Amino acid sequence: METTMKCVRCLEGTVTVVAHAPDGSGAWEIYRCERCNYAWRSTEPPNITDPALRDPFFQLSGRDLDELSSPLPLP
Amino acid sequence: MFTDLRSFLEKLEQEGQLVHYRDEVLPEPDIRAILRAAADLGPTGPAVMFHDILGYGDRRLVGNVHGSWANHALMLGMVKTATLREQFQELDRRWDSYPGELRWVDQAPCHEVVLQEGFNLLELLPLFRVNPNDGGFYLSKASVVSKDPDEPASVDTENVGVYRVQVLDAETLAMQGLPFHDIAVHVRKAEARNEPLPVAICLGVAPMLSFVASTPLEYAQSEYKYCAALEGAPMQLTKTTDGYLDVPATAEYVLEGELQPRVRVTEGPFGEFPGSYSGARKQVLIKVKRVTHRRDPIFENLYLGRPWTEIDTLMALNTSIPLYKQISATMPEVKAVNAIYQHGLTVIIATDSRLGGYAKSVAFRAFSTPHGISYVKNVIVVDGDVDPFDLNQVMWAMSTRIRGTQDVIVIPSTPGMPLDPGSDPPGMSCKVILDCTTPVPPEPPMRDVAMVEHVPEAGAYAGILLELQKAQGR
Numbered sequence: 001m002e003t004t005m006k007c008v009r010c011l012e013g014t015v016t017v018v019a020h021a022p023d024g025s026g027a028w029e030i031y032r033c034e035r036c037n038y039a040w041r042s043t044e045p046p047n048i049t050d051p052a053l054r055d056p057f058f059q060l061s062g063r064d065l066d067e068l069s070s071p072l073p074l075p
Numbered sequence: 076m077f078t079d080l081r082s083f084l085e086k087l088e089q090e091g092q093l094v095h096y097r098d099e100v101l102p103e104p105d106i107r108a109i110l111r112a113a114a115d116l117g118p119t120g121p122a123v124m125f126h127d128i129l130g131y132g133d134r135r136l137v138g139n140v141h142g143s144w145a146n147h148a149l150m151l152g153m154v155k156t157a158t159l160r161e162q163f164q165e166l167d168r169r170w171d172s173y174p175g176e177l178r179w180v181d182q183a184p185c186h187e188v189v190l191q192e193g194f195n196l197l198e199l200l201p202l203f204r205v206n207p208n209d210g211g212f213y214l215s216k217a218s219v220v221s222k223d224p225d226e227p228a229s230v231d232t233e234n235v236g237v238y239r240v241q242v243l244d245a246e247t248l249a250m251q252g253l254p255f256h257d258i259a260v261h262v263r264k265a266e267a268r269n270e271p272l273p274v275a276i277c278l279g280v281a282p283m284l285s286f287v288a289s290t291p292l293e294y295a296q297s298e299y300k301y302c303a304a305l306e307g308a309p310m311q312l313t314k315t316t317d318g319y320l321d322v323p324a325t326a327e328y329v330l331e332g333e334l335q336p337r338v339r340v341t342e343g344p345f346g347e348f349p350g351s352y353s354g355a356r357k358q359v360l361i362k363v364k365r366v367t368h369r370r371d372p373i374f375e376n377l378y379l380g381r382p383w384t385e386i387d388t389l390m391a392l393n394t395s396i397p398l399y400k401q402i403s404a405t406m407p408e409v410k411a412v413n414a415i416y417q418h419g420l421t422v423i424i425a426t427d428s429r430l431g432g433y434a435k436s437v438a439f440r441a442f443s444t445p446h447g448i449s450y451v452k453n454v455i456v457v458d459g460d461v462d463p464f465d466l467n468q469v470m471w472a473m474s475t476r477i478r479g480t481q482d483v484i485v486i487p488s489t490p491g492m493p494l495d496p497g498s499d500p501p502g503m504s505c506k507v508i509l510d511c512t513t514p515v516p517p518e519p520p521m522r523d524v525a526m527v528e529h530v531p532e533a534g535a536y537a538g539i540l541l542e543l544q545k546a547q548g549r
Binding site for chain 1: 262263337501
């Protein structure tokens, strides 16, 4: 299921809802960015879920993800 | 002794080392905060079972299972007050029983429930964000099983290792394997053939298996046979539902899947064992095809943060013993090895000196063990009559024996542990030797100073004083 949200970390990827509270309470949802794989829960604090309040050190906006290092390089 | 997680949890409860948290908690930040608090209770901190996690219904989570020396001692079947030195000696004794016996069982508890499709790992497992800036939700205490594609019949090269696993969505995982991990050999061979690598991710296993799976064993040493040897009882295994991999029969959950060849996906960051985040990386991808679990399963996960936390206790003596065995095999003067600090980034070795300069030779040996090449960065060598697990004694040795001009050695440009913030670029580091031993010939002696004698008579009085203290406290 797509949402209209953009990723809170890379600010580019499309976000999908990947989980709902399994007890049926609707207590939370989990979102995942299809581009950078960041995932977060709707009940997490704003310093996790709000791009403006997130620690810039951990943001991936403007980063070419293909340039990330790979501990196990492709053969 | 403990054939599964449940029997160990029962023992912990009897000993006052497991507490039940029954109030409702938020997955974030409550679980992290409570497990941090359990770790901060130190050598007697309890395991914590969570019974009411918002949104997860009756799913149970347990953490800090290996989180204190008391719990560690109970895992070994010792009294919970056993000292670190005593636990080291007990493990040293049992280590030589390798290989232990393996037994395959039918109708394994881990197969009580089989989910072929329609499962969602993010809903099935009561996950929580371990550290605030992790890239997602992690399995931080998963025993990952894989086989050498060239030797599918071999149990010895079948690997069980604890690697960090990020749950990406309902059935997809990203996993970190590092080049010096055994699983890297399996991945490399499978990818050379462009074939998927079958993996089984086992959660909530017997405590000794978590201990052995995070031990730096040699490539062809079987984790299962070590587990049996250390337990003194056969290890009970069963086959995955496709009959290919061997998994612990009593695991709470087994995620059966395939590592996709030549695929890398963005994973991380993750707060790692040095107490710092490792950055986002391109890591291998696993598709989970099937989940099996016990009835009413218990999900076990691990909080790791700034040391000291559960991972520090889990990866402590299981790092010390292999190093001790490997070094003492050719250097019998070595009495004990304390490698409990960050998986052996710093190691304290107690040794007698065969000849002048011998402490440096012992340090070189530590640096050149399979684990030591990348991990062991700082080696502190103390005399054989200093207990390397007693930091008061170690600091005394350092304070009074080091002569800065000749006993502090730095070897630049050596392999390093990529997750160590001091490794720059990641994977490169230096080796440091602090020789805190007393010189022996032909090295000239330290200036003429006589050591104060040990007091062997004191041991008998310790018990008497404790009794007197107890009586007075009434």
